[in-house]
Amino acid sequence: MTEGDNKPSSDDFDARLRAARNAYEARSGRSSSTGDGTQPKSGMQGLGFALRVGTELVAATGIGVAIGYGLDRWLGTGPWLLIFFLFLGGAAGVTNVYRLASGMDQGVGWRRPGDNTPEKDDGRGKS
Amino acid sequence: MAGPLEQFQIKSLVDGPVDAVAYTNSSLWMSVTVVVVTVFMLLGMSKREMVPGRWQSLAESMYEFVGNMIRDNVGDEGRKFFPFIFTLFMFILFGNLLGLIPGSFTFTSHIIVTLCMAMFVFLMVTLVGLAKHGLHFFSFFVPSGAPVALYPLMIPIEIISYLSRPVSLSVRLFANMMAGHTMLKVFAGFVFGLGAVTAGVGGILPIAMMVALTGFEILVAFLQAYVFAVLTCLYLNDALHLH
Numbered sequence: 001m002t003e004g005d006n007k008p009s010s011d012d013f014d015a016r017l018r019a020a021r022n023a024y025e026a027r028s029g030r031s032s033s034t035g036d037g038t039q040p041k042s043g044m045q046g047l048g049f050a051l052r053v054g055t056e057l058v059a060a061t062g063i064g065v066a067i068g069y070g071l072d073r074w075l076g077t078g079p080w081l082l083i084f085f086l087f088l089g090g091a092a093g094v095t096n097v098y099r100l101a102s103g104m105d106q107g108v109g110w111r112r113p114g115d116n117t118p119e120k121d122d123g124r125g126k127s
Numbered sequence: 128m129a130g131p132l133e134q135f136q137i138k139s140l141v142d143g144p145v146d147a148v149a150y151t152n153s154s155l156w157m158s159v160t161v162v163v164v165t166v167f168m169l170l171g172m173s174k175r176e177m178v179p180g181r182w183q184s185l186a187e188s189m190y191e192f193v194g195n196m197i198r199d200n201v202g203d204e205g206r207k208f209f210p211f212i213f214t215l216f217m218f219i220l221f222g223n224l225l226g227l228i229p230g231s232f233t234f235t236s237h238i239i240v241t242l243c244m245a246m247f248v249f250l251m252v253t254l255v256g257l258a259k260h261g262l263h264f265f266s267f268f269v270p271s272g273a274p275v276a277l278y279p280l281m282i283p284i285e286i287i288s289y290l291s292r293p294v295s296l297s298v299r300l301f302a303n304m305m306a307g308h309t310m311l312k313v314f315a316g317f318v319f320g321l322g323a324v325t326a327g328v329g330g331i332l333p334i335a336m337m338v339a340l341t342g343f344e345i346l347v348a349f350l351q352a353y354v355f356a357v358l359t360c361l362y363l364n365d366a367l368h369l370h
Contacts, residue, residue: 055298055302085283
Protein backbone atom coordinates (compact mmCIF):
# COMPACT_ATOMS: atom_id res chain seq x y z
CA MET A 1 0.00 0.00 0.00
CA THR A 2 1.62 3.21 -1.08
CA GLU A 3 1.27 6.31 0.98
CA GLY A 4 0.37 9.87 0.12
CA ASP A 5 -0.57 9.25 -3.50
CA ASN A 6 -3.09 11.59 -5.00
CA LYS A 7 -5.52 9.07 -6.33
CA PRO A 8 -8.56 10.21 -8.26
CA SER A 9 -11.58 10.35 -6.03
CA SER A 10 -13.88 8.35 -8.23
CA ASP A 11 -16.06 5.79 -6.55
CA ASP A 12 -15.05 3.26 -9.12
CA PHE A 13 -11.44 3.51 -8.11
CA ASP A 14 -12.33 3.30 -4.44
CA ALA A 15 -14.34 0.17 -5.08
CA ARG A 16 -11.49 -1.44 -6.98
CA LEU A 17 -9.02 -0.41 -4.31
CA ARG A 18 -11.18 -1.98 -1.65
CA ALA A 19 -11.58 -5.16 -3.63
CA ALA A 20 -7.83 -5.35 -4.12
CA ARG A 21 -7.16 -4.66 -0.47
CA ASN A 22 -9.67 -7.24 0.66
CA ALA A 23 -8.14 -9.79 -1.66
CA TYR A 24 -4.71 -8.93 -0.30
CA GLU A 25 -5.87 -9.25 3.26
CA ALA A 26 -7.58 -12.53 2.53
CA ARG A 27 -4.39 -13.84 0.96
CA SER A 28 -2.09 -12.62 3.67
CA GLY A 29 -4.44 -14.01 6.28
CA ARG A 30 -4.77 -10.88 8.37
CA SER A 31 -8.32 -10.11 7.60
CA SER A 32 -9.30 -6.91 9.27
CA SER A 33 -12.97 -7.24 8.54
CA THR A 34 -15.39 -9.00 10.80
CA GLY A 35 -17.55 -10.03 7.90
CA ASP A 36 -21.20 -9.23 8.27
CA GLY A 37 -21.20 -9.29 12.04
CA THR A 38 -23.50 -12.28 12.08
CA GLN A 39 -20.75 -14.83 12.17
CA PRO A 40 -20.26 -16.50 15.53
CA LYS A 41 -17.95 -14.60 17.80
CA SER A 42 -16.07 -16.17 20.60
CA GLY A 43 -14.88 -15.19 24.04
CA MET A 44 -14.01 -11.54 24.49
CA GLN A 45 -15.31 -10.62 21.05
CA GLY A 46 -18.74 -11.94 21.88
CA LEU A 47 -18.70 -10.13 25.19
CA GLY A 48 -17.68 -6.91 23.51
CA PHE A 49 -20.43 -7.28 20.99
CA ALA A 50 -22.98 -7.96 23.71
CA LEU A 51 -21.82 -4.93 25.70
CA ARG A 52 -22.11 -2.78 22.64
CA VAL A 53 -25.60 -4.04 21.87
CA GLY A 54 -26.60 -3.26 25.43
CA THR A 55 -25.18 0.25 25.20
CA GLU A 56 -27.05 0.94 21.98
CA LEU A 57 -30.35 -0.25 23.40
CA VAL A 58 -30.04 1.71 26.61
CA ALA A 59 -28.75 4.87 24.94
CA ALA A 60 -31.58 5.05 22.40
CA THR A 61 -34.24 4.28 24.99
CA GLY A 62 -32.74 6.88 27.30
CA ILE A 63 -32.80 9.52 24.58
CA GLY A 64 -36.43 8.64 23.82
CA VAL A 65 -37.39 8.97 27.47
CA ALA A 66 -35.52 12.27 27.74
CA ILE A 67 -37.32 13.69 24.71
CA GLY A 68 -40.69 12.50 25.99
CA TYR A 69 -40.08 13.87 29.46
CA GLY A 70 -38.88 17.18 28.09
CA LEU A 71 -41.87 17.54 25.80
CA ASP A 72 -44.21 16.64 28.66
CA ARG A 73 -42.65 19.26 30.88
CA TRP A 74 -42.90 21.81 28.11
CA LEU A 75 -46.40 21.04 26.86
CA GLY A 76 -47.85 19.79 30.13
CA THR A 77 -49.36 16.74 28.49
CA GLY A 78 -49.33 14.31 31.35
CA PRO A 79 -47.31 11.17 30.97
CA TRP A 80 -48.50 10.43 27.45
CA LEU A 81 -45.61 11.75 25.41
CA LEU A 82 -43.20 10.13 27.82
CA ILE A 83 -44.87 6.77 27.24
CA PHE A 84 -45.00 7.31 23.49
CA PHE A 85 -41.37 8.30 23.22
CA LEU A 86 -40.31 5.49 25.52
CA PHE A 87 -41.57 3.03 22.95
CA LEU A 88 -40.19 5.08 20.09
CA GLY A 89 -36.80 5.14 21.78
CA GLY A 90 -36.97 1.40 22.30
CA ALA A 91 -37.75 0.98 18.61
CA ALA A 92 -34.79 3.19 17.74
CA GLY A 93 -32.61 1.06 19.99
CA VAL A 94 -33.74 -2.12 18.29
CA THR A 95 -33.13 -0.45 14.93
CA ASN A 96 -29.61 0.42 16.00
CA VAL A 97 -28.96 -3.10 17.18
CA TYR A 98 -30.37 -4.51 13.98
CA ARG A 99 -28.07 -2.31 11.96
CA LEU A 100 -25.13 -3.19 14.13
CA ALA A 101 -25.81 -6.90 13.81
CA SER A 102 -26.34 -6.78 10.08
CA GLY A 103 -23.09 -4.91 9.62
CA MET A 104 -24.54 -1.56 8.59
CA ASP A 105 -23.20 -0.13 11.81
CA GLN A 106 -25.42 2.70 12.84
CA GLY A 107 -25.76 4.25 9.45
CA VAL A 108 -28.90 6.28 9.48
CA GLY A 109 -31.13 5.16 6.67
CA TRP A 110 -31.33 1.66 5.41
CA ARG A 111 -28.68 1.82 2.75
CA ARG A 112 -25.04 2.43 3.22
CA PRO A 113 -23.40 4.89 0.84
CA GLY A 114 -21.31 2.86 -1.56
CA ASP A 115 -22.97 -0.52 -1.42
CA ASN A 116 -19.91 -2.44 -0.32
CA THR A 117 -18.35 -0.36 2.40
CA PRO A 118 -15.82 -2.52 4.20
CA GLU A 119 -16.97 -3.57 7.60
CA LYS A 120 -15.34 -1.95 10.53
CA ASP A 121 -13.87 -4.06 13.21
CA ASP A 122 -15.06 -1.90 16.03
CA GLY A 123 -17.47 -4.53 17.22
CA ARG A 124 -14.58 -6.64 18.25
CA GLY A 125 -13.00 -6.96 21.59
CA LYS A 126 -14.35 -5.30 24.65
CA SER A 127 -16.07 -2.42 23.05
CA MET B 128 -7.39 0.91 52.39
CA ALA B 129 -8.96 2.90 49.60
CA GLY B 130 -12.22 1.62 48.18
CA PRO B 131 -12.41 0.63 44.55
CA LEU B 132 -14.26 3.77 43.55
CA GLU B 133 -12.09 6.25 45.38
CA GLN B 134 -9.70 6.47 42.46
CA PHE B 135 -12.36 8.29 40.47
CA GLN B 136 -12.75 11.11 42.95
CA ILE B 137 -12.21 14.59 41.62
CA LYS B 138 -9.97 16.61 43.87
CA SER B 139 -9.40 20.28 43.45
CA LEU B 140 -5.73 21.14 43.23
CA VAL B 141 -5.99 24.87 42.64
CA ASP B 142 -9.22 26.58 43.55
CA GLY B 143 -10.72 28.89 41.02
CA PRO B 144 -12.56 32.15 41.60
CA VAL B 145 -15.89 30.35 41.91
CA ASP B 146 -16.71 26.95 43.31
CA ALA B 147 -17.45 25.40 39.94
CA VAL B 148 -14.13 26.44 38.44
CA ALA B 149 -11.04 24.71 39.71
CA TYR B 150 -7.92 23.04 38.44
CA THR B 151 -8.56 19.45 39.48
CA ASN B 152 -6.62 16.23 39.26
CA SER B 153 -8.64 15.50 36.14
CA SER B 154 -7.45 18.74 34.53
CA LEU B 155 -3.93 17.99 35.68
CA TRP B 156 -3.90 14.65 33.87
CA MET B 157 -5.46 16.18 30.80
CA SER B 158 -2.62 18.69 30.75
CA VAL B 159 -0.10 15.90 31.29
CA THR B 160 -1.64 14.01 28.38
CA VAL B 161 -1.43 17.00 26.08
CA VAL B 162 2.19 17.58 27.05
CA VAL B 163 3.13 13.92 26.63
CA VAL B 164 1.45 13.69 23.23
CA THR B 165 3.12 16.90 22.09
CA VAL B 166 6.53 15.77 23.29
CA PHE B 167 6.01 12.35 21.73
CA MET B 168 5.17 13.82 18.36
CA LEU B 169 7.81 16.55 18.49
CA LEU B 170 10.54 14.14 19.47
CA GLY B 171 9.45 11.75 16.78
CA MET B 172 9.28 14.37 14.09
CA SER B 173 12.24 16.57 14.96
CA LYS B 174 14.96 14.55 13.24
CA ARG B 175 13.14 13.71 10.02
CA GLU B 176 15.47 10.93 9.09
CA MET B 177 15.16 9.03 5.89
CA VAL B 178 15.46 5.80 7.85
CA PRO B 179 13.30 6.37 10.91
CA GLY B 180 14.62 5.66 14.36
CA ARG B 181 12.47 4.28 17.16
CA TRP B 182 10.68 7.47 18.06
CA GLN B 183 10.12 8.48 14.51
CA SER B 184 8.82 5.05 13.58
CA LEU B 185 6.32 5.16 16.44
CA ALA B 186 5.13 8.61 15.49
CA GLU B 187 4.93 7.66 11.84
CA SER B 188 3.01 4.48 12.54
CA MET B 189 0.49 6.50 14.57
CA TYR B 190 0.16 8.92 11.70
CA GLU B 191 -0.29 6.15 9.18
CA PHE B 192 -2.73 4.29 11.38
CA VAL B 193 -5.04 7.28 11.66
CA GLY B 194 -4.47 8.22 8.04
CA ASN B 195 -5.48 4.77 6.83
CA MET B 196 -8.46 4.74 9.14
CA ILE B 197 -9.72 7.99 7.67
CA ARG B 198 -9.06 6.92 4.10
CA ASP B 199 -10.82 3.59 4.55
CA ASN B 200 -13.82 4.96 6.35
CA VAL B 201 -14.34 8.45 5.01
CA GLY B 202 -12.45 8.64 1.75
CA ASP B 203 -10.70 11.58 0.21
CA GLU B 204 -12.96 14.25 1.63
CA GLY B 205 -11.99 13.10 5.08
CA ARG B 206 -8.43 14.25 4.62
CA LYS B 207 -9.08 17.72 5.92
CA PHE B 208 -10.42 16.23 9.14
CA PHE B 209 -7.17 14.45 9.78
CA PRO B 210 -5.89 16.91 12.40
CA PHE B 211 -9.12 16.69 14.34
CA ILE B 212 -9.36 12.91 14.35
CA PHE B 213 -5.66 12.48 15.01
CA THR B 214 -5.84 14.81 17.99
CA LEU B 215 -8.91 13.05 19.30
CA PHE B 216 -7.34 9.64 18.92
CA MET B 217 -4.04 10.59 20.53
CA PHE B 218 -5.72 12.41 23.39
CA ILE B 219 -7.96 9.46 24.25
CA LEU B 220 -5.24 6.88 23.69
CA PHE B 221 -2.67 8.62 25.87
CA GLY B 222 -5.31 9.49 28.44
CA ASN B 223 -6.21 5.82 28.70
CA LEU B 224 -2.62 4.67 28.80
CA LEU B 225 -1.41 7.28 31.29
CA GLY B 226 -4.38 6.38 33.45
CA LEU B 227 -2.95 2.89 33.79
CA ILE B 228 0.10 4.21 35.63
CA PRO B 229 -0.47 3.44 39.31
CA GLY B 230 -1.48 6.53 41.22
CA SER B 231 -2.52 8.48 38.18
CA PHE B 232 -5.99 9.59 37.25
CA THR B 233 -7.96 8.34 34.26
CA PHE B 234 -9.98 11.27 32.99
CA THR B 235 -11.67 9.12 30.34
CA SER B 236 -13.39 7.22 33.13
CA HIS B 237 -15.62 10.23 33.75
CA ILE B 238 -18.73 10.47 31.66
CA ILE B 239 -18.65 14.25 31.66
CA VAL B 240 -15.34 14.16 29.80
CA THR B 241 -16.35 11.54 27.27
CA LEU B 242 -19.80 13.02 26.78
CA CYS B 243 -18.25 16.40 26.16
CA MET B 244 -15.98 14.96 23.50
CA ALA B 245 -18.83 12.95 21.97
CA MET B 246 -21.11 16.01 21.91
CA PHE B 247 -18.38 17.98 20.21
CA VAL B 248 -17.98 15.26 17.59
CA PHE B 249 -21.72 15.03 17.15
CA LEU B 250 -22.18 18.77 16.73
CA MET B 251 -19.26 19.03 14.37
CA VAL B 252 -20.48 16.17 12.22
CA THR B 253 -23.98 17.63 12.09
CA LEU B 254 -22.66 21.05 11.16
CA VAL B 255 -20.41 19.57 8.51
CA GLY B 256 -23.39 17.74 7.06
CA LEU B 257 -25.49 20.90 7.14
CA ALA B 258 -22.75 22.99 5.59
CA LYS B 259 -22.14 20.49 2.82
CA HIS B 260 -25.68 19.56 1.94
CA GLY B 261 -27.77 22.42 3.28
CA LEU B 262 -31.35 21.48 4.08
CA HIS B 263 -30.94 18.38 1.98
CA PHE B 264 -29.15 17.03 5.02
CA PHE B 265 -32.50 16.28 6.62
CA SER B 266 -33.27 13.75 3.92
CA PHE B 267 -30.85 11.73 6.03
CA PHE B 268 -33.72 10.94 8.35
CA VAL B 269 -36.05 9.71 5.65
CA PRO B 270 -35.60 5.98 5.33
CA SER B 271 -35.27 5.05 1.70
CA GLY B 272 -37.43 2.25 0.43
CA ALA B 273 -40.02 2.41 3.20
CA PRO B 274 -43.68 3.05 2.39
CA VAL B 275 -44.75 6.65 2.84
CA ALA B 276 -47.46 5.61 5.30
CA LEU B 277 -44.74 4.58 7.74
CA TYR B 278 -42.85 7.88 7.57
CA PRO B 279 -44.50 9.43 10.64
CA LEU B 280 -43.23 6.48 12.63
CA MET B 281 -39.88 5.94 10.99
CA ILE B 282 -38.64 9.51 10.94
CA PRO B 283 -38.85 9.99 14.73
CA ILE B 284 -37.15 6.64 15.15
CA GLU B 285 -34.36 7.73 12.84
CA ILE B 286 -33.99 11.02 14.69
CA ILE B 287 -33.81 9.29 18.06
CA SER B 288 -31.34 6.84 16.61
CA TYR B 289 -29.25 9.76 15.41
CA LEU B 290 -29.45 11.54 18.74
CA SER B 291 -28.44 8.43 20.62
CA ARG B 292 -25.06 8.44 18.90
CA PRO B 293 -23.20 10.74 21.27
CA VAL B 294 -24.67 8.91 24.24
CA SER B 295 -23.61 5.47 23.11
CA LEU B 296 -20.26 6.82 21.95
CA SER B 297 -19.48 8.36 25.31
CA VAL B 298 -20.98 5.63 27.47
CA ARG B 299 -18.91 3.01 25.70
CA LEU B 300 -15.60 4.71 26.44
CA PHE B 301 -16.47 5.77 29.96
CA ALA B 302 -17.98 2.43 30.98
CA ASN B 303 -15.04 0.45 29.68
CA MET B 304 -12.46 2.57 31.41
CA MET B 305 -14.36 2.79 34.67
CA ALA B 306 -15.17 -0.93 34.75
CA GLY B 307 -11.58 -1.89 34.00
CA HIS B 308 -10.10 0.33 36.66
CA THR B 309 -12.66 -0.71 39.25
CA MET B 310 -11.92 -4.35 38.49
CA LEU B 311 -8.19 -3.77 38.92
CA LYS B 312 -8.79 -2.13 42.28
CA VAL B 313 -11.11 -4.88 43.48
CA PHE B 314 -8.52 -7.51 42.65
CA ALA B 315 -5.89 -5.42 44.37
CA GLY B 316 -8.10 -5.52 47.44
CA PHE B 317 -8.18 -9.31 47.25
CA VAL B 318 -4.41 -9.37 47.49
CA PHE B 319 -4.55 -7.93 50.99
CA GLY B 320 -7.60 -9.91 52.03
CA LEU B 321 -6.42 -13.32 50.89
CA GLY B 322 -2.82 -12.63 51.79
CA ALA B 323 -3.65 -11.74 55.39
CA VAL B 324 -5.62 -14.96 55.91
CA THR B 325 -3.13 -17.34 54.33
CA ALA B 326 0.13 -15.78 55.44
CA GLY B 327 0.84 -14.19 52.09
CA VAL B 328 0.48 -17.28 49.94
CA GLY B 329 -3.07 -16.63 48.80
CA GLY B 330 -2.12 -13.20 47.55
CA ILE B 331 -0.31 -14.68 44.59
CA LEU B 332 -3.46 -15.64 42.73
CA PRO B 333 -5.04 -12.18 42.64
CA ILE B 334 -1.67 -10.69 41.72
CA ALA B 335 -1.44 -13.04 38.76
CA MET B 336 -4.96 -12.03 37.82
CA MET B 337 -3.99 -8.37 38.07
CA VAL B 338 -1.07 -8.87 35.74
CA ALA B 339 -3.40 -10.41 33.19
CA LEU B 340 -5.95 -7.67 33.73
CA THR B 341 -3.38 -4.94 33.30
CA GLY B 342 -2.40 -6.41 29.96
CA PHE B 343 -6.03 -6.58 29.05
CA GLU B 344 -6.52 -2.97 30.11
CA ILE B 345 -3.74 -1.86 27.78
CA LEU B 346 -5.58 -3.62 24.98
CA VAL B 347 -8.81 -1.92 26.01
CA ALA B 348 -7.08 1.45 26.12
CA PHE B 349 -6.03 1.04 22.50
CA LEU B 350 -9.30 -0.47 21.42
CA GLN B 351 -11.49 2.19 22.94
CA ALA B 352 -9.44 5.02 21.49
CA TYR B 353 -9.66 3.26 18.15
CA VAL B 354 -13.40 2.70 18.44
CA PHE B 355 -14.00 6.33 19.35
CA ALA B 356 -11.95 7.54 16.40
CA VAL B 357 -13.37 5.04 13.94
CA LEU B 358 -16.94 5.86 14.90
CA THR B 359 -16.16 9.54 14.45
CA CYS B 360 -14.93 8.63 10.97
CA LEU B 361 -18.10 6.69 10.26
CA TYR B 362 -20.29 9.56 11.39
CA LEU B 363 -18.28 11.94 9.24
CA ASN B 364 -18.70 9.57 6.34
CA ASP B 365 -22.46 9.52 6.88
CA ALA B 366 -22.58 13.30 6.98
CA LEU B 367 -20.36 13.80 3.95
CA HIS B 368 -21.92 11.17 1.71
CA LEU B 369 -25.63 11.20 2.17
CA HIS B 370 -27.23 8.23 0.56
